[in-house]
Amino acid sequence: AQTVTQSQPEMSVQEAETVTLSCTYDTSESDYYLFWYKQPPSRQMILVIRQEAYKQQNATENRFSVNFQKAAKSFSLKISDSQLGDAAMYFCAYRSLRGSQGNLIFGKGTKLSVKP
Amino acid sequence: GAGVSQSPSNKVTEKGKDVELRCDPISGHTALYWYRQSLGQGLEFLIYFQGNSAPDKSGLPSDRFSAERTGGSVSTLTIQRTQQEDSAVYLCASSLTTSGSMYEQFFGPGTRLTVL
Numbered sequence: 001a002q003t004v005t006q007s008q009p010e011m012s013v014q015e016a017e018t019v020t021l022s023c024t025y026d027t028s029e030s031d032y033y034l035f036w037y038k039q040p041p042s043r044q045m046i047l048v049i050r051q052e053a054y055k056q057q058n059a060t061e062n063r064f065s066v067n068f069q070k071a072a073k074s075f076s077l078k079i080s081d082s083q084l085g086d087a088a089m090y091f092c093a094y095r096s097l098r099g100s101q102g103n104l105i106f107g108k109g110t111k112l113s114v115k116p
Numbered sequence: 117g118a119g120v121s122q123s124p125s126n127k128v129t130e131k132g133k134d135v136e137l138r139c140d141p142i143s144g145h146t147a148l149y150w151y152r153q154s155l156g157q158g159l160e161f162l163i164y165f166q167g168n169s170a171p172d173k174s175g176l177p178s179d180r181f182s183a184e185r186t187g188g189s190v191s192t193l194t195i196q197r198t199q200q201e202d203s204a205v206y207l208c209a210s211s212l213t214t215s216g217s218m219y220e221q222f223f224g225p226g227t228r229l230t231v232l
Contacts, residue, residue, distance in 0.1 A: 091159065102213070
């Protein structure tokens, strides 16, 4: 079974600085999707960025980018020019493309604080 | 357009009572998921509906939990004889099931269930 590990329960960053959140996963599959979701105190899960495993190019969405290392099974999220609104829980998630396994498998999350 | 909606937003119940949680997915989304988020934890998969196929119930923690999806749209998660360990936020998500959409899941705001 696939697992997702986020080894940093909490992180802190100064406003305007850059921070990297770590995520590793375990799978025997060769094709899958990876996601980073943001969950602010409102509880609403918001998709930040996504990556298809067969694509070698790292995904980028404005200030958010990933470092996808398929061989190492690593999928870290980099937030540049951090803003106060970036403070939230961040969850890394894996989606299999095999059979009927449509659900996401989540890590336990990293709580990001942004200091003004 | 409208996003995923859930009701109620908060539910307080007494141990042993039954509760029903409702989810309205995004119109046109064929896949619907229920997750449970316990305090300080990541999201735990409960059940997955895909079109008219039999649901994937592999994540349901006990036979006290059940869910249905009527007419391929609205879903209800029912917890019978609630226990204190059922206290959590219950999140619903929906998605298209096309590779072009990358299976992105859109989440509702969740229902916070408290069992006294």
